[in-house]
Amino acid sequence: MSHVFDKPSLWQRIKPWFAGFDLPLSLAILWLMVLGLICMYSAGYDSGTRFPDHLRNTFLSIGIIFVVAQIPPQRMMALAIPLYTLGVTLLVATAVFGITRKGATRWLNVGVVIQPSELLKIAMPLMLAWWFQKREGQLRLPDFIAAFALLTVPVGLVAKQPDLGTAILVLSAGLYVIFFAGLSWRLIIPAFVVGAAAITAVVMTEDQICQPEAKWPVLREYQKNRICTLLDPSKDPLGKGFHIIQGEIAIGSGGMTGKGFMKGTQTHLEFIPERTTDFIFAAFGEEFGLFGALGLLVGFTALILRGLFIASDAPTLFSRLMAGAVTLSFFTYVFVNMGMVSGILPVVGVPLPFISYGGTAMVTLGVGLGLLMSISKSRRLIQS
Structure with a gap:
């Protein structure tokens, strides 16, 4: 009968904390974190403490994911x-x-x-x-x-x-x-039509509305300049258009296989502005090329698809809405950042998840992905 009084081992005590963790989601997150550390070491090793700070923020994000997943x-x-x-x-x-x-x-x-x-x-x-x-x-x-x-x-x-x-x-x-709560398509489609018409009108009237004396309602002057620069960055290649042009040059110069780890000339000669934050995808594309960018996209796609699966299989309406919103918010980060670096969207301050430098963004991502883990765990526990 002595075995009745045996104390549980340390693993037996902590095993419930890991029970139900979503393995595909965990692997996608780990893949992106590894790529982020590799890219940050190259782009930020000569930028003070950027790499050690990014390493610390990565482990902080892991801790936050783990803690939030328990709630x-x-x-x-x-x-x-x-x-x-x-x-x-x-x-x-x-x-x-x-x-x-x-x-x-x-x-x-x-x-x-x-x-x-x-x-x-x-x-x-x-x-x-x-x-x-x-x-x-x-x-x-x-x-x-x-x-x-x-x-x-x-x-x-x-x-x-x-x-x-x-x-x-x-x-x-x-x-x-x-x-996801059920907004009618009768309200969504007209909004898309109006948006498409507005974008078309801006493109068609660029020469008139992008004149210095032209004033845009609602938007500030710098926001107007960002949109006009997107339409034609060559008008001010050393000023407002510098960010977009240099980002496109860096990505294009990477070719299929890239210039190699820590061999990006645009990156290390500091032609790429904000190369460890908003424009880090340009540095990544230069050093790892199209194949590297595809590897990065595979990680993002796997995470987004897994998140949508978790949302579709969530046990409550709250869980479904939250999982769907977190997942598509992650998609928005990726789409906006890569779009602005590639010259298809205006430049705005949106980081690339797990790749860009930034402690606050890492914390926010950690909380969001911890919520996804929590929702996945709740579904597994109900099914078991």
Whole structure:
């Protein structure tokens, strides 16, 4: 009978923490993290502490994924209102008391300097997923109107800072939740038609609307310049068009197989601006070429497809909406970053997940992917 009193081993104690972890999702994340470390070592080894900091941030993200994965989705749902309220309150405080750098008021000193808009990348879809979960089975048009109102407030505050990149990410995360909640295609298709018509009109009238004296409603002057530069970067190749042109040169010069690890001339001669942050894909493409870029895309595609599978198989409406929004938000990061570096989208401050340098972005990604892991674990535990 002595075996009855045997203490469980250390592995037996911690094994439940790993039970139900999604292996395909874990492998995709690990692949992207490894590529990110390789790329950051090459692009940032001579940029102070960029590589050691990125290594630290990567392990921090792993820890956050692991911790958040232990929290059941039901408990996450209880945090929706507090996190959303806190985020909006901090955005209002930023507008009133915030720190201004380079013409943007995005930071707030609360003992430490923080960027409150980052919180909304998670709090916004969390709040809307909670909203639709509470109205499951009885959704009406006023519920969608209220959801748009909840979305408009933080997006407007972030855009006013101004921070167009983060505003796009918060807006897209909220719109994904609203779409998955069942927004009618009769409302979605007209929005796409209007957007396509607006883009066509901008392209067709470039010569008139991109004149220095032309004023654009709503958008600021620098945002107008980014769009006009996208349409024709050669008009100011050493000024506003420099980022796009150098990014395209770097990617194109990589060819099929790339110039080799740590052999990128555009990268190491510092022709690529922000080569460890927003434009790191240009550095990656130069050194690893088309085949390397395809390997990176395989990792992103595997993660996104796995996330959508987790969303489709989630046990509750809240879980489905949250998993779908997190996954497509990840897609938005990738599409916007690669698009702006490749010259098909205007330049905005959106990092490439796990590849770009940035501690705050790593934390946000870690929380989002931890939520995906938590939802996957909850489904597995129900099935077992």
